[in-house]
Amino acid sequence: MDNLAQLTIGATLLFCVLATAGVHTYASGKAQREALVHRLSSTQQIPLGRRRRFTGVDRRLKRTGVGKKIENRLAATGLDLTPGEFFVYMLAAVAGFWLVASSLLAAFFGPIAAAIALWAAFAFLNWQRQKRIERFINQLPELSRILANATQAGLALRMALAMAAEELEEPAGEELGKVANALAVGQSIDDALGALAERLPSRELVVLVTTLVLSNRSGGTIVSSLRNLTITLEERKETRREVRTQLSQVTATAYIVPAMGLLMLMFMDNMWPGALDKITASGLGQAVVLMSLGLYGLGFFLVRRLAKIEV
Structure with missing residues (x-):
């Protein structure tokens, strides 16, 4: 009986010691983590993460095809949004546009405004x-110059x-970081650079990726190729800037x-209160309004199409 009591007391004391040590280890580890995060964030080495909203909606949405498409689009934009957050904000915008159009114009314009908000x-x-693609293209000359200097250095x-x-700064730094991580886990240079070209499609990036891939395969002199490519990318950058400036008036007209x-x-x-309600009360009036909106949309599309010049 005495042995059982001593064994119970010993086990209790051992449990208390282990529990105290565990709590102390957890508290010290948490304090060290918070100190590390604070130190790194103060030197701007890592960003502090924010609390995510609508996590339940995000989990359910990612299981669907629409959610995966939204996730891929958000990844290409670089926005700090989850698919669930974007979906909820989009629904709120659709409902808000519906209510505002119905109250300011007429009830007939509510669904039309909601469709426009969705688009x-x-x-x-x-x-x-x-x-983001434009910013990345503007960084390509500097990227090509860095690669040429690094390869020339051996x-x-x-x-x-x-x-x-x-x-490099964002977005080139982030995208090249993904390429470096892919290479670190065993992917080939062809696959890693090909994925980069798919995320940010542009003619300039395709030329750079093709140059790097062919030089890596053939083992040729990559330095001279990158030097020439740097000059070409600088000229294309200036040409794109001039074309964008010349077409700024056309783009503004489209809006x-x-x-x-x-x-x-x-x-x-406002001049004739209730005029839009009277116009949209009949089928003919609704058809005329829809036709007018369609013509406005067609004009917007055509002007934007004419102003889109590939350089």
């Missing part, structure tokens, strides 16, 4: 992706890409004309 959400993703192409990822049509509708409804 505008995905157009916003495409716009952000195109902006570094392998894998090491040159990793060094460029550390020296101003539909905006003028919307303002005219609001002005007419």
Whole structure:
């Protein structure tokens, strides 16, 4: 009986000692982690993560095909959004546009405004992706120069890409970091650079990737090729800037004309209260309104198409 009591007391004391040691280890580890995060964030080496919203919606959405497409588009834009957050914000925008159009114009314009808001959400993703591609293209001359200097110094192409990822700013630094990570886990240079060209499609990047891949396969002199490519990319960068400046007025016209049509509708409804309700009350009036909106949309598409000049 005494042995059982001593064994129980000993086991209890051992459990208390282990529990105390575990709590102390956990507390010290947590304090060290917080100190490390604070030190790195203060020197801007890593960003502090934010709390994600709508995690339940995000988990369910990622299981669907639509969620995967949204996730791929968000990854190409570089936005700090999850598919669930974007989906909820998009639904809120659709509902808000519906209510605003119904209250300011007429009930008939509610679904039309909701459809426009839905299109505008995905157009916003495409716009952000195109902006990121443009920034990446502007960094290509510097990227080519860094790779040429690194290879001339005797570094392998894998090491040159990793060094460029550390020296360049966003988005080139992030994208090249993905390439370096892919090479570190065993992917070939062809596959890693091909994935980069798929994420950020552009003629300039395709030329650079093709030059790197062919030089890596054949073992030729990559330095002279990159030097010549740097000069070509600088010239194309200036040409693209000039073309964009020349077409800025045309691009502004594409947005101003539909905006003028919307303002005219609001002005007419303000001058004659209830005019839009009377117009959209009949089938003929609804058909005329839809035809007018279709013509505005066609004009917007044609102007944007004419202003899109590939350099």
